[in-house]
Amino acid sequence: MMSSVYTGKRIVVGVTGSIAAFKVAGWVSTLAKEEAQVSVVMTRSATQFITPLTFSSLSGNKVHVDMFDAEGGETMAHIMLGREADLVIVAPATANTIGNLAGGLAPDLLSTTILATRAPVIVCPAMNSRMYTHPAVQNNLKRLVECNYTVIDPDEGVMACKEDGKGRLPEWDQVDPIFQKSISKQDLKAVKILITAGPTREAIDPARFLSNRSSGKMGYRLAEAAARRGAEVTLVSGPTALAPPVGVRCVKVQSAVDMHAAVMQHAEENKVIIKSAAVADYRSREIAAEKIKKDKISEHLELARNPDILFELGQRKKSGQLLVGFAAESSNLEVEGRKKLEAKNLDLIAVNNINSDDTGFETDNNQVLLLSANDAEMLPFTSKAQTSDLILDRVCRLL
Ligand code: PMT
Secondary structure, eight states, X not given: OOOOTTTTOEEEEEEOSSTTHHXXXXXXXXXXXXXXXXXXXXXXXXXXXXXXXXXXXXXXXXXXXXXXXXXXXXXXXXXXXXXXXXXXXXXXXXXXXXXXXXXXXXXXXXXXXXXXXXXXXXXXXXXXXXXXTSHHHXXXXXXXXXXXXXXXXXXXXEOTTSOEEEEEOOOHHHHHHHHHHHTSOOTTTTOEEEEEESBOOEEXXXXXXXXXXXXXXXXXXXXXXXXXXXXXXXXXXXXXXXXXXXXXXEEEOOSHHHHHHHHXXXXXXXXXXXXXXXXXSEEESSOOSSOOOGGGGGGGOOEEEOOOHHHHHXXXXXXXXXXXXXXXXXXXXXXXXXXXXXXXXXXXXXXXXXXXXXXXXXXXXXXXXXXXXXXXXXXXXEEHHHHHHHHHHHHHHHO
């Protein structure tokens, strides 16, 4: 299992009495699989919806329910849990628990633990939408924000009570980036970073185009990692099948010429530019208005050079701006990488081997050789998410 942002983190998951507790069982399972130390604290009413046994099986740890757990003998559980937590999640959060937290009341172990912690607290309300929109609940939620808690708004949709409206507990993919950000060092806080990702598509006619095997994963993992560490990320992306990362401004483009325009439009305002996109070097000299008959194709494949976006960025680089390139090589990684580092006036280049099955295009993992003017470091073979963090660590040092 590749280590993740959650590995080793002590996370208290507070579960209260809502049918959405069943969804949180999935969240606990995911956190435990990512090797977080998960301690579940349930309110008595939560145990009406799901059993402590379910959560102890999924988390691998004892589940806490009452303040004075006879068999646990841990009469100070709230202090121990609160003091040692890296993150406290309250999900689902009922109107009752939200009211307790807003009033600083501590009628149960969960609310007591939250008063005893100084870790980030993230509250995920889930309830009938008429309850959720009631002024008293809304005022309580405002009070939580004043206490520096993070409140994740519920989704719109049909709830267990068959009513439609705002009150559904969000899906894991929506809350995961927020949880990860709350336990990550914010060493890129407010740094503006422009990242390019994916292939470009160079049209030949309305049906055909020239492109390459880039899936966008490397660039999207970089954008997610930078946003998690507090950066203000603009992602210029060619066509991919990936969902835009949460908390990232995503600009979708098709061709190299489109990407050139989008990058140049945003380059000036960004402190760091990381170009992981696989930009096509050539396009069709002409784009046929009609689909070309198959026996005429060869006549239409005259190519023209595309702008070298990275080279142009190197020419325009402002003082204090960091320019990071990628190089897709199949051999001589260091020699070829250094050539591009110098020719394009880069501060850093990540060279990856696209000739092996488990690195480069489309893979979930990668291994990059990081080159700067006077340094060469072969990063470990690991996930593109972890590779992104290692590249950003180097960017932080250069900043
Ligand atoms: O997207 P994935 O499936 O995860 O695959 C990741 C990746 C293999 C695409 C990525 O890790 C990678 O290597 N990206 C760079 C691919 C590429 O175009 O490499 P290159 O050596 O041809 O180009 C060198 C650099 O110049 C790159 O930063 C590229 O963005 C840039 N370039 C290239 C051509 C061009 N016309 N304009 C450019 O800016």
